[in-house]
Amino acid sequence: MIQRFDELISNEVKVPWSIRNLLPEVLVDGTMMEDGALLLEPSGILLPRILFSPPEGDAGTGMVPTNAVAVRFGNVSAGTSIFLMAVLEKPLKQAYTEIDMVATPDGKPVAMIHCNNCTQDMNAWISLLCEFAKMMGAVQNLIKYI
Incomplete structure (x- = not known):
């Protein structure tokens, strides 16, 4: 597809x-x-040897390399936001506003629970606490996060 795109664009736009x-x-x-x-x-x-996937911003693509596509398996992603994806045995009986329903690549139901804040909030609190510790003279015992 990349080669075809390059051919098309080079012929049309140069x-x-x-x-x-x-x-x-x-x-x-x-x-x-x-x-x-x-x-x-x-x-x-x-x-060590736990499977991982580099961050890519798409929750579903993290399921395959971590083998979290089978029923009763799931994965957690923690970064600026945090979410859990759990592969269900069967669809939920009713809708829940807190749960987004997605699917595995082969169509099994997946419950996704998402929170917009994770490390962003933690980083802000850690920065505040580090600043306070520095002001109190506790620099020698301070783990440098900033």
Whole structure:
């Protein structure tokens, strides 16, 4: 499709660029390494080799690489916002305003619960607390978040 687009655009408009140069780099899904797991969670609760997907802004695409497409499986994404996606055994019996219904790639019902604030609010509170600690002279014990 990229090659066809380039052919069409170069024949019609004669631009000196390729669509490939405008698209973002494709990141490959993988597994969490031991040092990465310890960086995120130093006590060792987060296990290495857990499947992960790079952030891409589309909740559904995170389900496939983490194998969260089977019934009774799900995934959580935490960033500026946070959400849970859980694959259901059967559709809900009624509508709930708090739950968005989406589907797995093969059509299984998925309940999505979303909150607009997560790390954005946490970052603001941490910044405030760090500023307070600095003002109180507790800099030597302060973990630098900013």
